[in-house]
Amino acid sequence: GAGVSQSPSNKVTEKGKDVELRCDPISGHTALYWYRQSLGQGLEFLIYFQGNSAPDKSGLPSDRFSAERTGGSVSTLTIQRTQQEDSAVYLCASSYRQGAEQPQHFGDGTRLSIL
Amino acid sequence: AQSVTQLGSHVSVSEGALVLLRCNYSSSVPPYLFWYVQYPNQGLQLLLKYTSAATLVKGINGFEAEFKKSETSFHLTKPSAHMSDAAEYFCAVSVSGGTSYGKLTFGQGTILTVHP
Numbered sequence: 090g091a092g093v094s095q096s097p098s099n100k101v102t103e104k105g106k107d108v109e110l111r112c113d114p115i116s117g118h119t120a121l122y123w124y125r126q127s128l129g130q131g132l133e134f135l136i137y138f139q140g141n142s143a144p145d146k147s148g149l150p151s152d153r154f155s156a157e158r159t160g161g162s163v164s165t166l167t168i169q170r171t172q173q174e175d176s177a178v179y180l181c182a183s184s185y186r187q188g189a190e191q192p193q194h195f196g197d198g199t200r201l202s203i204l
Numbered sequence: 205a206q207s208v209t210q211l212g213s214h215v216s217v218s219e220g221a222l223v224l225l226r227c228n229y230s231s232s233v234p235p236y237l238f239w240y241v242q243y244p245n246q247g248l249q250l251l252l253k254y255t256s257a258a259t260l261v262k263g264i265n266g267f268e269a270e271f272k273k274s275e276t277s278f279h280l281t282k283p284s285a286h287m288s289d290a291a292e293y294f295c296a297v298s299v300s301g302g303t304s305y306g307k308l309t310f311g312q313g314t315i316l317t318v319h320p
Contacts, residue, residue, distance in 0.1 A: 093247070122307060132294065132310035145305055180247055189236045189298040189306045190255040195247035 091115075093196035095181050101202045102171060110166040110199045114183030121164050122184075122193060123148075123156060127177035135179075138164060139187050168201075176203045206231040206297045210311035218319050223267075223282040225314050227295035230276065237278045238296045238308065239269055248294060254278060265289070290318045 094113040102108055114121050123135040134148040138158040149155070153172075158164040168175055178200050182193035211226040229235055236255050240248035252263025259271045269280045278295060292315050296308040 120306065124308075131312050132296075132308075134307045134309070137305050137307055139305065145307060148307075182248075184306065187305050189300040190253075191306055192238065192250050192253055193306075193308060194250070195240075197245070197247045200245075 093181055093183055093194055095179075095196035095199050097199060098197065099200045099202075101204065103204050104171060104173060106171055107167065107169045108171055108201065110168075110179050110201070112164045112166070112181030112183075112196060114162065114164070114181070115194055116162075118183035118185055118194070119161065120184045120187040120191065120193075121158060122182045123164070123166050124180045124182065125177045126180055126198070130177075132180075135166070137187075171201075171203045173203045176201055206235060206299055206309050208295050208297050208309055208311035210293075210295050210314050212314055213312065214315045214317065216317040216319065217285045219287055220284050223280070223285045223289065223316065225280040225293050225295075225316065227269075227278045227280065227311060228276050229278060229295075229297045231297060231299055233299050233301060236298045236300075237269075237271060238298070239263065239267070239278075239280050240294045240296060242292045242294065242313075244291075251280070251293075285316075285318045287318050287320065290316055292316070 121138040137145040153169045156166045178198040180198045182195045184191040207230045209228045238253045239251040254271045262268045295311040
């Protein structure tokens with residue numbers, strides 16, 4: 090596709106369940122980022138991928154959060170044993186290559202609600 | 205570590221009036237600065253970026269921003285507001301080196317309201 094695609098667009102689940110969020114970056118983009126947007130915390134960095142490697146996982150809030158990227162393309166963010174504080178919009182972004190000057194292109198996000 | 209402060213969580217202007225959204229940054233190394241816009245239920249769209257080539261940066265939809273190192277500012281302006289400019293605007297900073305790898309640090313956002 091032409092842009093970053095995220096699925097599902099909305100996810101409602103019960104506390105304690107596991108969820109998987111998917112991101113399809115722009116074709117050819119080697120760098121991929123996950124951010125979380127919540128009312129209390131604003132936009133926060135979670136994790137960065139260059140190819141299939143994650144050099145920077147510093148933003149993951151707890152060990153319940155994990156992410157992987159396969160084939161240098163699709164990425165999945167997994168949240169285990171979800172808590173109500175995990176409710177947020179999870180945004181994925183990609184850029185052509187790594188670098189601070191590179192513009193990041195964002196998907197429309199997955200809105201996650203934990204009941 | 206770098207940080208961004210956006211002054212004013214809400215800004216309201218009349219259609220046709222000047223838009224000024226304020227952003228100040230803190231960074232110990234030369235920064236790269238970005239403005240993004242977010243419409244309801246959508247992701248972030250890049251408006252413009254500063255990468256040291258020129259201090260006055262022009263972006264999409266008539267927006268521009270000026271990098272002022274002495275003031276550590278990167279304010280966003282538009283001469284004449286349109287109704288379609290109503291959205292939330294985010295200023296972000298990125299730096300090279302270390303483990304940053306281009307991750308963005310965002311300000312808290314400014315919601316722009318445009319009145320007819």
